[in-house]
Each structure stands twice: as C-alpha cells, then as structure tokens.
Amino acid sequence: MQKELWKGNEAIAEAAVRAGCRAYFGYPITPQNEIPEYMSVRMPEAGGVFVQAESEIAAINMVYGAAAAGVRAMTSSSSPGISLKQEGISYLIGAELPAVIVNMMRGGPGLGTIQAGQADYFQATRSPGHGDGRMIVLAPSGIQEAADLVAEAFDLADIYRNPVMILADGMIGQMMEPIVWHERKPAELPPKDWAALGREGDGRTHFVTSLRLQSAENEVFNQQLMGKYQQIARDEVRWEAIDCQDAQIIIVAYGTTARICQSAARKLKQEGIRVGVFRPIGLWPYPYEALRKLAEQDTVRSVLTVEMSLGQMVEDVRLAVCGVKPTPFYGRTGGMIPETEQVADQVHQILREVKA
Amino acid sequence: MSQIVYQRSPGLKDVETHYCPGCHHGIVHKLIAEVLTEMDLLDTAVGVCPVGCSVLAGNYINCDFIEAAHGRAPAVATGVKRTHPELPVFTYQGDGDLASIGTAEIVHATMRGEKFTTIFINNAIYGMTGGQMAPTTLEGQKSTTSQSGRDRKIHGLPVRMAEMLATLDGMAYAERVCVADIPSLNKAKRAIKKAFTLQQKGIGFTFIEVLSTCPTNWGMSPVEAGRWVQSTMSQYYPLGVVKDAEVPA
Numbered sequence: 001m002q003k004e005l006w007k008g009n010e011a012i013a014e015a016a017v018r019a020g021c022r023a024y025f026g027y028p029i030t031p032q033n034e035i036p037e038y039m040s041v042r043m044p045e046a047g048g049v050f051v052q053a054e055s056e057i058a059a060i061n062m063v064y065g066a067a068a069a070g071v072r073a074m075t076s077s078s079s080p081g082i083s084l085k086q087e088g089i090s091y092l093i094g095a096e097l098p099a100v101i102v103n104m105m106r107g108g109p110g111l112g113t114i115q116a117g118q119a120d121y122f123q124a125t126r127s128p129g130h131g132d133g134r135m136i137v138l139a140p141s142g143i144q145e146a147a148d149l150v151a152e153a154f155d156l157a158d159i160y161r162n163p164v165m166i167l168a169d170g171m172i173g174q175m176m177e178p179i180v181w182h183e184r185k186p187a188e189l190p191p192k193d194w195a196a197l198g199r200e201g202d203g204r205t206h207f208v209t210s211l212r213l214q215s216a217e218n219e220v221f222n223q224q225l226m227g228k229y230q231q232i233a234r235d236e237v238r239w240e241a242i243d244c245q246d247a248q249i250i251i252v253a254y255g256t257t258a259r260i261c262q263s264a265a266r267k268l269k270q271e272g273i274r275v276g277v278f279r280p281i282g283l284w285p286y287p288y289e290a291l292r293k294l295a296e297q298d299t300v301r302s303v304l305t306v307e308m309s310l311g312q313m314v315e316d317v318r319l320a321v322c323g324v325k326p327t328p329f330y331g332r333t334g335g336m337i338p339e340t341e342q343v344a345d346q347v348h349q350i351l352r353e354v355k356a
Numbered sequence: 357m358s359q360i361v362y363q364r365s366p367g368l369k370d371v372e373t374h375y376c377p378g379c380h381h382g383i384v385h386k387l388i389a390e391v392l393t394e395m396d397l398l399d400t401a402v403g404v405c406p407v408g409c410s411v412l413a414g415n416y417i418n419c420d421f422i423e424a425a426h427g428r429a430p431a432v433a434t435g436v437k438r439t440h441p442e443l444p445v446f447t448y449q450g451d452g453d454l455a456s457i458g459t460a461e462i463v464h465a466t467m468r469g470e471k472f473t474t475i476f477i478n479n480a481i482y483g484m485t486g487g488q489m490a491p492t493t494l495e496g497q498k499s500t501t502s503q504s505g506r507d508r509k510i511h512g513l514p515v516r517m518a519e520m521l522a523t524l525d526g527m528a529y530a531e532r533v534c535v536a537d538i539p540s541l542n543k544a545k546r547a548i549k550k551a552f553t554l555q556q557k558g559i560g561f562t563f564i565e566v567l568s569t570c571p572t573n574w575g576m577s578p579v580e581a582g583r584w585v586q587s588t589m590s591q592y593y594p595l596g597v598v599k600d601a602e603v604p605a
C-alpha cells in the first residue's frame with residue numbers, strides 16, 4: 001500500500017471521516033486548529049456537518065445532540081477547552097451516548113503554554129466530568145497510530161455507548177509522518193435503537209436522558225455503568241512492550257515521550273545497558289497486569305516513569321508495580337520536551353544508586 | 357347517547373404530570389401536543405428539554421425527546437437539526453435556562469438562523485430550585501435571592517429576550533404570548549403552529565415566548581397568578597408579534 005505524508009491533526013480528521021464520522025463541532029485553540037480547518041472543508045464533501053461553535057461548551061453539546069440522534073460525532077480541543085467540555089462529557093456518559101473527543105494537550109494550568117504537554121492525564125483518566133463516570137482514553141505515539149486509533153475509537157464508543165478520548169500531546173498534532181490508510185473491516189456494532197430520531201412504528205418514543213430522579217434508580221444505573229467499565233477494563237487494555245524481557249530498567253512513557261524514551265533506550269543499549277520501554281496505548285483502562293508482570297522479572301532493578309508533566313501517570317505505574325521495585329520519576333512540563341540525553345542520564349543515575 | 361366533546365390529545369402521554377396546581381407548564385405542553393398532532397408531526401418531532409421544572413417533558417409529550425444540560429438545549433438542538441434537517445426540532449426552555457446560563461447558546465443559535473423552534477417559558481423566576489431571582493424577574497418582585505424586591509441599582513432591569521434576539525438577522529419569527537385566559541391561549545396555540553409551519557419551510561429560527569405562572573414560588577393562588585401575568589407581567593413584556601421575517605418591516 002502506498003505511503004502518504006500527513007500532518008497529525010489532519011490525519012486524525014481524515015481518519016474520523018473514513019470511520020464514518022458525519023458531524024464535527026469545534027472551536028479554535030492551538031495546537032489543534034488544523035482539525036476544525038480540515039473538517040470545515042472535508043465534512044461537507046463527505047455529506048456530513050461542520051459547525052464552528054460559539055464555545056467548547058456549545059461544541060460538546062452539539063456532539064451530544066448529533067450523537068443522541070444516532071450520528072457518529074466528534075469534537076476536538078486542547079487542554080483549556082477540554083475543561084469546558086467536561087460538563088458535556090459527563091452528560092454523554094450519563095445518557096450513554098457514543099462520541100469521540102480529541103485532546104491535543106498543551107501545558108497548563110490556566111492558559112499555560114501552547115506547546116505540547118501531558119498534564120491532562122488525571123483529568124482524562126480519573127475525572128472526565130462530575131459523577132461516577134469513566135472514559136476510554138487512547139494515546140497515540142505517532143501519526144499512523146493516531147489514524148488507526150481514531151477508527152477504533154468510533155467503534156469502541158458505539159460498542160460501549162460511552163465517550164472515547166484520543167489523548168495526544170501537541171507534538172502529535174503538529175508533526176508530519178508517512179502513513180498508510182488501512183482498509184478496516186467494519187466492526188459488528190449494536191443497533192442504535194435508543195436514538196431520538198422519531199417514534200418507532202408502534203408509537204414508542206425515545207427519551208435520551210441522564211436524569212434519574214429516584215436515588216435507587218440512579219444507583220442501579222451506576223452499578224450497570226460499573227459493570228460496563230469492568231468489562232472494558234478486562235477486554236480493552238492496550239500496550240506495547242519494547243525490549244522489556246530481561247531488561248535491567250523499564251521506562252514507562254506514552255505519546256511523544258515514549259518515542260524519546262525509545263531513542264534513549266537504543267543509545268543505552270550501545271553502552272551495554274538493557275533498557276526496555278513499556279508504552280501504554282490505552283491510558284484508561286490502564287495495563288496494570290502487563291506492567292506488573294514485567295516489573296516482577298528478577299532482572300529488573302527499577303521502573304522509571306517519564307512524562308511531560310510533574311507526575312501524573314506515575315501514580316498508575318506505582319499502582320501496577322505495587323512496591324515490588326523502585327519507581328523513580330522524571331518529568332518536564334509543557335514545551336520542555338525531555339531530551340534523549342536527559343532520559344539516559346536518569347538511567348545512569350538509577351544504576352549508580354542501585355550499585356551504591 | 358353520550359358524545360365526546362373533549363379528550364386528551366394523542367400528543368400527550370396518559371400520565372400525571374408533576375407540575376404544581378396552576379402552573380402553566382402543563383398548558384403549554386398541551387398546546388404543543390395539539391399542534392404536533394394537528395400538523396401530523398408526532399412521529400418525527402424531536403424535543404429538547406433542558407434542566408428546569410420541565411426537564412421531564414419527554415415523559416409527558418408524546419414524541420421523542422432529548423434532555424439537555426442547563427442552558428445548552430440550543431446547542432443540542434443544533435446537533436440534531438443539522439444532522440437531520442428533515443425532522444421538526446424544538447427546544448423547551450425556562451428563563452433561568454435560556455436567559456441566564458444559556459444566553460450564549462440561544463444568541464448564537466439565533467445568529468446562525470438555526471432552523472428549529474424554541475418555546476421559551478418566562479415565569480420571571482427560577483422554579484425548580486425554589487424561587488430565586490431570574491434575569492426576567494420584574495423590578496420590585498420578591499424572590500429568595502432578592503428578598504426586598506429586585507433592585508435595578510444592584511441587578512439591572514429584566515431582559516426582554518424576544519426583542520433582544522429579534523435584532524439578529526437569523527430570527528425568522530418571534531412572538532410573545534400568554535395562556536392566562538381562553539382567547540390568549542388560542543392565540544398562543546396559533547403562534548406555536550406558525551412557528552412550526554415556518555420551521556417546516558426552513559426560513560430560519562422561530563421563537564415563541566410564553567409568559568407563564570409559577571404560583572408556588574410567587575406565593576400566589578393559581579387564580580391570582582394567572583391575573584398577575586395579565587395585569588403586571590404583560591405590562592413589562594408586551595404580548596404580540598415581535599418579528600415576522602415574511603412581513604416586510
């Protein structure tokens with residue numbers, strides 16, 4: 001198949017169209033502006049709908065409306081805009097509506113910096129909105145994977161009737177890479193017989209709602225949600241382990257950071273140090289089991305987490321490793337991309353400490 | 357021989373509503389139900405009911421419904437109507453919802469000329485949360501957060517949403533009505549029908565503001581509340597057509 005050079009944001013938008021997304025609603029914010037720009041042209045071409053909303057709040061609620069009417073819908077933003085979308089994400093979860101949300105993360109808090117960051121990990125994996133909800137979170141580390149995961153995200157959203165987030169850092173959005181557009185065989189999806197599109201033939205109406213006034217009814221719903229989340233946690237765990245067998249040090253990183261750590265690992269290998277990179281592809285559900293098993297190997301002296309934040313995913317690493325090995329952390333903040341040398345230095349230091 | 361002279365509209369479900377005695381929400385539901393029935397739209401209509409006393413409208417009106425977050429109904433309706441232009445779509449919003457937390461959404465839906473209908477229930481108060489001041493609360497009117505009466509020096513004067521939105525080009529039709537007596541009620545029904553008819557023609561955004569009662573939070577009897585709409589509310593909020601894009605100004 002032929003390789004084509006694509007910019008991350010545009011590849012994500014095109015992948016959504018190819019996955020059958022027919023409604024996109026967005027609001028400008030760097031570093032994801034190419035997504036709404038591309039969609040403004042491509043959506044009408046594909047027979048879909050593009051609206052530049054008045055705010056991120058309106059955009060996510062337009063997604064909610066289109067999703068409630070049975071259409072594959074998407075929005076995208078970057079960190080400050082995702083904060084505004086959280087109300088809508090919670091309502092999507094509460095009404096069990098499928099949707100895809102892209103967060104091209106930048107550095108926070110507040111207005112922060114427009115450069116790539118990874119500091120919205122907690123927001124995405126712990127607290128996508130108020131209430132007891134969860135969101136499937138997928139974290140690509142390259143453009144090919146971003147395009148592939150977008151297609152998967154739409155299927156997962158439909159299968160589980162839950163919003164799915166593509167959590168990428170601004171580098172992924174801005175970078176260009178050669179990719180291949182894979183033919184995907186259509187997934188088996190449940191019928192959207194709940195969609196508000198007009199009454200059924202027998203006069204039955206649909207009422208898409210997240211309101212459950214009776215507390216007992218609300219608890220039953222929450223328990224059902226939890227059942228769904230347990231199934232997702234069992235069946236939808238995604239990760240890649242690179243040279244982790246018999247490694248001395250395992251580095252855990254996702255997104256762009258994982259690629260920097262892979263370069264560091266290659267460099268260290270030439271020095272005779274066996275470094276593996278464990279890369280979660282799904283951040284929720286998190287690959288706890290897989291990471292724990294690798295960390296338990298006798299060869300492994302330490303499990304180092306590297307992030308573009310001052311320590312968020314490291315909490316999941318510590319839950320996975322559960323104290324069986326040391327779990328040091330190295331983090332930089334938005335735009336201060338960790339360099340290969342710096343990661344390698346961290347590993348040298350860890351090995352010195354282990355020897356001492 | 358018995359003869360049916362009046363019966364529940366097939367546009368209403370056969371259930372009891374939770375509305376207080378004398379509340380006009382139920383009457384407006386009935387008018388919408390009758391209009392959708394007469395226009396043969398019950399099978400295709402999609403209503404959007406945001407947070408407020410009417411958040412359960414989908415349990416009462418016999419067509420499809422989507423519940424929306426507080427104030428966001430116009431954005432939700434945009435998502436439905438843009439992806440399904442053939443469906444008649446309407447929002448049903450209170451004044452706290454539309455004129456306060458959801459001002460951005462209603463202004464921009466109007467500005468874009470979204471081709472759905474909004475039924476705006478102006479009862480000059482927050483009903484569901486227990487009678488707090490709304491942007492529509494009249495000067496001097498007491499509420500739980502304006503206990504000595506709304507003071508223009510602190511809160512400004514109440515907003516006339518129909519007039520404000522009618523300044524935007526996207527507004528095709530705006531009318532203010534009430535349902536406090538039979539002639540007004542008939543007029544209100546005609547207005548709602550006109551809005552849905554224009555929506556079907558696809559000429560732009562249609563907006564019906566209904567001056568309504570909240571006897572519970574106004575501290576009035578149902579009869580007093582109905583009279584207050586006519587004697588006091590309609591003085592500040594004049595009834596009638598505010599804008600009709602089909603009629604040259």
Ligand SMILES: Cc1ncc(C[n+]2csc(CCOP(=O)(O)OP(=O)(O)O)c2C)c(N)n1
Nearest residue numbers: 407408409426450451452453481482483484
């Ligand atoms: C984000 C958010 N803020 C506040 C509330 C609480 N709340 C529920 S209904 C309501 C106001 C309802 O008043 P109105 O829109 O005038 O409708 P009414 O009940 O009078 O019909 C408020 C503030 C909420 N549900 N969500």
Ligand code: SF4
Nearest residue numbers: 375376379409483570
């Ligand atoms: S509180 Fe007011 S608006 Fe709500 S149902 Fe009662 S009377 Fe109607």
